[in-house]
Amino acid sequence: MKYYSQELANHRWGIYEEHKLLATIGCYKTCQRILTLLKASNTKKKFSITEDLRPLKQTKKSQPSKTSRKKAMV
Secondary structure (H helix, E strand, O other): OOEEEEEOOOOOEEEEEOOEEEEEEOOHHHHHHHHHHHHHHOOOOOOOHHHHHOOOOOOOOOOOOHHHHHHHHO
16 A cells, blocks of 8 residues: 655645555654554554654653652542
């Protein structure tokens, strides 16, 4: 199957299979990542599950305070 993306009139990105629109995505990077995974699913190249689920932007999460940890344990 042939997958490709194309920018739509509403400034979103469409993911197509052959000539059928499968989805619209608002973010170009997300669209390209999905497209890469779709293409890889049809080939021998496989991605590890952690690579598939890795967020596009990794932000540093703040640690919960000691008080909130104690409340969560109770």
